[in-house]
Amino acid sequence: MTTAATVADTVPDFYHEKTRFKGIFGWIFSTDHKRIGLLYLFAVITFFLVGMILGVLMRLEMLTPENTIVTPQTYNTFFTLHGIIMIFLVVIPAFPAVFGNFLLPLMIGAKDVFFPRLNLLSWWLFIAGGTLALVSIFLPGGAADTGWTFYVPYSIRSNTNIIPALMAAFILGFSSILTGLNFITTIHRMRAPGMTWFKMPLFVWSLYSTAWVQILATPIIGITLLLVVIERLFGVGIFDPTLGGDPVLYQHLFWMYSHPAVYIIILPAMGVVSDIIPVFARRTIFGYKFIAYSSIAIAAVGSLVWAHHMFTVGMSNTGMFIFSLLTFIVAIPSAIKVFNWVATLYKGSIQLEVPLLFMLAFIMQFSIGGLTGLMLGALSVNIHVTDTYFVVGHFHYVMFGGTGFALFGALYYWFPKMFGRMYIKRPAFIGWLLMTVGFNILYFPMLILGYMGMPRRYYHYLPQFETLHRIATVGSWIMVIGIIILIVNLIVSLKKGKKAPANPWGAATLEWTVSSPPPTENFHEIPVVTTGPYDYSNITQSVEETR
Amino acid sequence: MTSKAVAGEHKHRDDVGSRMGLWLFLFSELILFGGMFIIYAVYRFMHAEEFRLAAAELDPFIGTINTMILLTSSLTVAMSITAIQQGKKYLSMALASTTLVLAVVFLVNKYFEWSHKISIGIYPQSPELMNKPQGEILYFGLYYVMTGLHAIHVIIGMAVLGFMLVFIAKGSINRGSFVKLEAGALYWHLVDIIWIFLFPLFYLIH
Numbered sequence: 001m002t003t004a005a006t007v008a009d010t011v012p013d014f015y016h017e018k019t020r021f022k023g024i025f026g027w028i029f030s031t032d033h034k035r036i037g038l039l040y041l042f043a044v045i046t047f048f049l050v051g052m053i054l055g056v057l058m059r060l061e062m063l064t065p066e067n068t069i070v071t072p073q074t075y076n077t078f079f080t081l082h083g084i085i086m087i088f089l090v091v092i093p094a095f096p097a098v099f100g101n102f103l104l105p106l107m108i109g110a111k112d113v114f115f116p117r118l119n120l121l122s123w124w125l126f127i128a129g130g131t132l133a134l135v136s137i138f139l140p141g142g143a144a145d146t147g148w149t150f151y152v153p154y155s156i157r158s159n160t161n162i163i164p165a166l167m168a169a170f171i172l173g174f175s176s177i178l179t180g181l182n183f184i185t186t187i188h189r190m191r192a193p194g195m196t197w198f199k200m201p202l203f204v205w206s207l208y209s210t211a212w213v214q215i216l217a218t219p220i221i222g223i224t225l226l227l228v229v230i231e232r233l234f235g236v237g238i239f240d241p242t243l244g245g246d247p248v249l250y251q252h253l254f255w256m257y258s259h260p261a262v263y264i265i266i267l268p269a270m271g272v273v274s275d276i277i278p279v280f281a282r283r284t285i286f287g288y289k290f291i292a293y294s295s296i297a298i299a300a301v302g303s304l305v306w307a308h309h310m311f312t313v314g315m316s317n318t319g320m321f322i323f324s325l326l327t328f329i330v331a332i333p334s335a336i337k338v339f340n341w342v343a344t345l346y347k348g349s350i351q352l353e354v355p356l357l358f359m360l361a362f363i364m365q366f367s368i369g370g371l372t373g374l375m376l377g378a379l380s381v382n383i384h385v386t387d388t389y390f391v392v393g394h395f396h397y398v399m400f401g402g403t404g405f406a407l408f409g410a411l412y413y414w415f416p417k418m419f420g421r422m423y424i425k426r427p428a429f430i431g432w433l434l435m436t437v438g439f440n441i442l443y444f445p446m447l448i449l450g451y452m453g454m455p456r457r458y459y460h461y462l463p464q465f466e467t468l469h470r471i472a473t474v475g476s477w478i479m480v481i482g483i484i485i486l487i488v489n490l491i492v493s494l495k496k497g498k499k500a501p502a503n504p505w506g507a508a509t510l511e512w513t514v515s516s517p518p519p520t521e522n523f524h525e526i527p528v529v530t531t532g533p534y535d536y537s538n539i540t541q542s543v544e545e546t547r
Numbered sequence: 548m549t550s551k552a553v554a555g556e557h558k559h560r561d562d563v564g565s566r567m568g569l570w571l572f573l574f575s576e577l578i579l580f581g582g583m584f585i586i587y588a589v590y591r592f593m594h595a596e597e598f599r600l601a602a603a604e605l606d607p608f609i610g611t612i613n614t615m616i617l618l619t620s621s622l623t624v625a626m627s628i629t630a631i632q633q634g635k636k637y638l639s640m641a642l643a644s645t646t647l648v649l650a651v652v653f654l655v656n657k658y659f660e661w662s663h664k665i666s667i668g669i670y671p672q673s674p675e676l677m678n679k680p681q682g683e684i685l686y687f688g689l690y691y692v693m694t695g696l697h698a699i700h701v702i703i704g705m706a707v708l709g710f711m712l713v714f715i716a717k718g719s720i721n722r723g724s725f726v727k728l729e730a731g732a733l734y735w736h737l738v739d740i741i742w743i744f745l746f747p748l749f750y751l752i753h
Contacts, residue, residue, distance in 0.1 A: 114564050181571035189564035215571055219579035227583075227692065235672035236688040237681075238586065243688070244681025249589055253582055 037102030083148025109192025206271025281348025358409025365401025390450025438479025597682025
C-alpha cells in the first residue's frame with residue numbers, strides 16, 4: 001500500500017492517463033467524466049459558432065426592409081436552424097453536459113459519475129443527434145423551415161427535411177435524460193464523507209434541480225416529436241386537423257417540455273453565478289439555503305407555466321388567469337437569487353476579474369430578460385406583443401444575456417482547472433467589453449421594435465423599423481468581434497498562458513483542492529469535508545503564499 | 548477515515564444507486580407514455596361518442612388473453628429473481644425463458660389482431676377509415692401508435708431479458724449479485740403496467 005504522498009507524484013493528470021485506445025480514440029471512448037466534459041465543450045463551441053454565423057447572416061438580411069442577401073425561403077431555414085442549434089445543441093447541454101460533467105464529481109469529492117459508461121453513451125447520442133441535425137441541412141429537400149417549434153400542421157405539410165430534424169431533437173432529448181438520471185444518482189450516492197446536502201456548492205444544487213426537469217419533462221417532447229414523425233411517415237391522424245387532430249394540443253405538449261427546458265438552460269447558469277460571485281467578493285454567499293431551495297422552487301413551479309406561450313390560441317379565461325398567476329409566482333424565486341447575489345457583493349472586497357465581470361453582466365441582462373418576461377406573462381400586454389421582436393429580445397436576454405454570458409464566464413473561471421493554464425487578461429477584458437456592449441446594442445432595440453409592432457420571423461418589414469434594425473445589426477458585429485477575441489484568447493492561452501496553480505482564485509470548493517489539470521481519478525484520497533463551499537477563512541492566507 | 552479509495556483500486560458496488568438510476572429511467576418512460584395518455588384523454592373528451600363506437604370494433608377477448616399472458620410473464624420473471632436469490636441457477640433460467648416465450652405469444656396475438664384490422668381495411672390513410680368520422684380516425688390512429696410503441700417496448704424488454712439469461716448462464720448474475728436481473732425484471736414490469744392501462748382504455752370502455 002502506497003502512501004498518499006507518493007501516489008501524488010506518480011499519478012499523471014487526466015491528459016496523460018493510460019487509456020485503452022490511442023490518440024483520439026482514447027478520448028471518444030473514454031469514460032472519464034473530465035474527458036467527456038471536454039468533448040462536450042468542443043462540440044458545444046463548434047455548434048455555437050455555426051449557430052452564431054446563422055444569426056449574423058439573419059441580422060445582415062434585416063439590414064434593409066427588402067431583400068438584402070438571401071431569399072425568403074433561405075431566411076426561414078436560417079431562423080429554424082439557428083433556433084434548433086442554439087437551443088438543443090448549445091444552451092441545453094452547455095451547463096449540465098459540459099460543466100456538470102467536468103465539475104460535478106470534483107465538486108462533491110467523487111472519482112467519477114455513478115454510471116460512467118452511460119455517460120459516454122450520452123455523448124455519443126449527443127453527437128449522433130447533432131450530426132443528424134447538421135446533415136439534414138444538406139440532404140435533398142432542403143433544411144427545415146418550420147421554426148424550432150415545429151408547429152403543426154405546417155410541420156406535417158412542409159416539404160423540407162423535417163423528419164431528420166425531428167429525429168435529431170428526439171435523440172438529443174434521450175441524451176439529456178441519461179445525463180440527468182446519471183447526475184441525480186451521482187449526487188445521491190457519491191458525495192464524499194462530510195459533504196452534506198447543505199455543504200454542496202450551489203452549482204451542484206442547480207444541477208440537481210435541473211436533472212429532475214431533464215428526466216421528467218424531456219420525455220414529453222420526445223413522444224410529441226416522434227408522433228409528428230409517425231404522422232408524416234404513415235399518415236396516422238394525431239395532430240392533423242383534416243383528420244380531426246388538434247394543433248393546439250400539439251402546442252400544449254410542445255411547451256410542457258419546452259418551457260421547463262428554459263429552466264434546464266437557466267438554472268445551472270444561476271448556479272454558476274452563485275459559485276463565482278462569492279469567490280471574487282471574498283465573502284460567503286448570502287442566503288445559501290434560499291438560493292438552494294429557490295432552484296427547486298423554480299424547477300417545480302416552472303413546470304406548470306407552459307401555456308403562457310399560447311395566450312392567443314383561445315384558452316378558457318380561467319386557464320389564462322391561472323397560467324398568468326403561476327408565471328408571476330415563478331419570478332419570485334428568481335428574484336430571490338438576484339437579491340442574494342447583490343447582497344453577497346455588498347461590502348465584499350471585490351476583485352474585478354473577467355469571470356466576475358461576466359457574472360455582473362449576467363445579473364443585469366438576466367434582470368432585463370426576467371422583467372420583460374413578466375410583461376409577457378401579463379395577459380393584457382401579452383396580447384399586444386405576442387410573436388413580435390419583443391419576445392425575441394426577451395428570450396435572448398435570458399438565453400444569451402443570461403446563460404450565454406454565464407457560459408463564457410464559467411469557461412474563463414474554470415479554464416485554469418480544465419487546461420492547467422491561466423488565460424491572458426487584457427484581451428479577455430476587451431472581449432468581455434465588446435461582447436457586453438454589442439449584446440445590448442443588438443437586443444435592446446428588438447424590445448423597442450417589438451413594442452412598436454415588428455412581428456418576429458418576418459423577412460420584409462415596414463420602413464419605420466429600419467433605423468432600429470440597422471442599430472441591432474451593427475450591435476451583432478460588435479458582439480461577434482468580442483466573442484472571437486474571447487475564443488481566440490483561450491486558444492492562445494492554451495500555449496502561452498502562465499501555468500495555473502491548483503487554486504488560482506482562492507476558491508473554497510473541492511475542485512480547487514486538486515492540481516490543475518486534475519489527476520486521472522480526481523482525488524488520491526476521497527476527501528473528508530469539514531467546511532462549507534464558501535468558507536474562505538483558511539484559504540485567503542494560503543493563496544497569498546502561493547502568489 | 549481510511550484511504551480505501553486509492554486511485555486504481557477495485558470499484559465498490561452500490562446496488563441502491565444502480566436501482567435508483569433504473570427507477571429514474573422508468574419515470575421518464577412512464578412520462579413518455581403519459582404524453583400519449585394525455586392525447587388520448589383530450590380526444591376522448593372531444594369525440595366521446597365516436598370513441599365509444601370505434602372501441603366496439605376491438606375484440607376484448609384477444610385483449611383479455613394478452614393481459615393474462617403479460618401478467619403471467621411478469622410473475623415468472625419475478626419468480627426467476629427469487630430462484631437466483633436461492634442459488635437455483637437453472638430454475639431461474641427456466642423461469643426467465645418462460646417470460647420470453649410468453650412475450651413471443653403476446654406478440655403473435657398482436658400480429659393476428661393487427662392483420663385482422665388491416666384485412667378489413669382499417670389502417671392509416673385507408674379508404675375505409677377515411678370514410679369514418681374524425682373521432683374514429685383518431686381512435687384507430689392512437690390504437691396503432693400506442694399498441695405499436697408498446698410492442699416495441701416488449702421487444703426491447705425481450706432483448707434485455709435475453710442478455711440477462713446469458714449473464715445467468717455465465718454466472719455474472721448469481722446468488723450474491725442479482726441487481727442486473729432485478730433491473731431487467733423492473734423494466735419488464737413497466738412494459739406490463741403500461742399494457743394494464745392500454746387494455747381498459749382501448750378494449751373495455753364502451
